[in-house]
Amino acid sequence: MSSISPGRLRSSDPAVGVRDTLARRRRGSRGRVYSASRWIAAGLFALLLVSLVVSLATGADQAFAHSGIGFVWSGTWNPAASEYGAGILVVGTLVTTGVAMLLVVPVGLGAAAFLSELAPRWLAGPLSAAIDLLAAIPSIVVGLWGLIVLSPLFARDVEPALSSVPLASWFFHGHAYGPGILLASVVLAVMTLPTVVALSRTALGGVAVADREAALALGATRWQVVRRAVIPGARSGIAAAITLAMGRALGESIAVAMVIGNEPSIPHSLIGPGATLGSAIINQFAEANPGLGASSIVALAVVLLALTVAVNLGGQALLRANAARLLTRERIPS
């Protein structure tokens, strides 16, 4: 076929008619309005994001000027004595999120594997709907449930039992108050479980059928298929699910504030009370002393934002890698 260039097309060619119409539409006023509105919408969104970051940075200015970058890791948080340092809160945030992830990953992955591979269809549907409903429960309701229902249970039964287990007492010692890092982590786990289950299930479902069949053909049992063929194949999708859940757990404020005991000191036991960035902001934002106090609260928000953005960007990058991988079939990893 001869190469087609716009000037040489014959008028009877049907492609000419379509192309001319499209070109005319693009040049027309409706086309310009559409492309302009796309740019405006994107610009507005970017502007919103930038202005959020800028206003937070301006608000936090005084706190960082006072303490320098050391604010992020420095020691005490005691607003009554005008001592503002985010270090303990960052540790508390990372510890609660870390323990929550330790609880969520096995349970969530197991549930996802069960729903995707092993459950009969009549069970998988309602069960995954129930798990999705868990995601719809507002955070404050979960926090209230944690304070009223779980807290006495933990104080009476769970925490004393944990402290009496010989090896575990290194992590669980001290008086069982009820509210504490362990309870906050459990509440966070309950809130982030649906995310992990839903996204992992999608990732597991995306592993090519041929990979499973190949494993079965090689004589693998159902468990071996799941463990050796399906989960490794969905690895990046599962990691993305976990990082997105972590992003939510890092920022959760009101539920954590109700069940963590609000003690801004380095936690020496998972049973003891602690404090996180979110809980400190919730407790202090309405009444921070104007000037350094209010600025320190905003600085906490900046630190939290930086942490959450980093984790979310990581999760998104992993999701993209997984999506790209789904398009190209891979061999079963040996």
Added chain:
Amino acid sequence: MLRRITIPLLIPLLALGGGAWVTAGAALAGQADLARVAPATATLAPGGVLNERTDTTTPAAVTLNGAGANSIEPFFQRVFYDYNKANSQTTVNYSPAGSSVGVADIEQNTVNFGDSEIPMASTDLAEATAGKIIQIPVDLGGVAVSYNLPGIKQGKLKLDGPTLAAIFDGTITNWDDSRIAQVSGLKDLPNLTIVPVHRADSSGPGWDLDAYLIRTTRAWVSAIGTSKPSKTWPLPNVGVGEQLNSGVATYIHQTPGAIGYVEYAYAFQSGFTNVALKNLAGRFLLPSERSIAAAGTNSPKIGAFRFDIIDRPGVGTYPLANFSWTLVYRKQPNLDTGIALGKLLYYVVTQGQKAAAALGYAPMPAVDVQLAVSGIEEVETSMGARLFAS
């Protein structure tokens, strides 16, 4: 097909939008500030005389919004409801998010009135954006130190300042400590870990207890490093922190061995067991309407800058009592709102005090009611004319 989906959706959406528009319009019309502004030459105060028997002005429908102390919420809820039953044209909304929120909101003029357990200091008053703020005492309440010790009944546990300070700074960790037995005279205290509970947010009750401990215990002053009471609990590293009176109350209720401070109204309504605190005269007193009222009568010359009635002299005086202060701007640009606000506050400080005792507060002494009324009478229009004739 798109049309078949969107049209049925449009009708309820338009109805909702129209309804919202109408109510917003009505609300805005109520706020219209050119509507009724008293001329500067008026000789008769537009609000008439503040007197519960005669009401010479025709009331307009007004909604008043307030925010502030969590501790006064039971009282306000009751008196605002009663006032609305008698004067249906005035609706009052109150948000008990905390004293500091009330102060911040009234400074920004986003509410008609604020309420704080601790009146505003001159630095806070300087931050006010719409002029001078009048601070009016509306209520006399107390702070209960409640505990959960199965078997130790109401009135048996007697504590003084130093022992309580040792509990709250972590020096005493178990209920069977000899110091507690010595002060309270109880021999059969259980072997139970003490869980001190404080407010994670800032609070008036926290200020009261902090002031009491500062005044009675030198060890407390060195533990917290200052002799100035603070609304934010100064030792958050000891024990558990919970939000608002209800959070503290819930935790005390469900945790054996817990001890914490709550507004007496909450403790009264929940039937908590409270500590009998040692007052300045050396007697151990439970919080009650009588002991809190005694704190009020034994503190005759209070004002917004002399508000402290903690640890007052008097045999029957409960040491942890405080007035609650309502904050309003002196200049009210909207006449209807100003009059409604004045009448509401007048009701609260006169007839409304009858509801106080049943809820766990004490009626204000007459001298403080007089102070409140003279505060209300200071409210004026934006031209400077008084709203109420005295």
